[in-house]
Amino acid sequence: MRIGYAYDLTLSDLSAYTSGSHEVSLSFEFGKADAGRFRTPRYF
16 A cells, blocks of 8 residues: 655736646555565555
8 A cells, every 4th residue: 555645826917817726646456466566656
């Protein structure tokens, strides 16, 4: 199981209309022989 979180802060003139955004990701893998090993954290 992997959990990720991201926050996007708007620094342009659009900041008058938005205060940013939040993203939460959750990943489950079942039946994988090498569970716990992955090439890079970008590909979960």
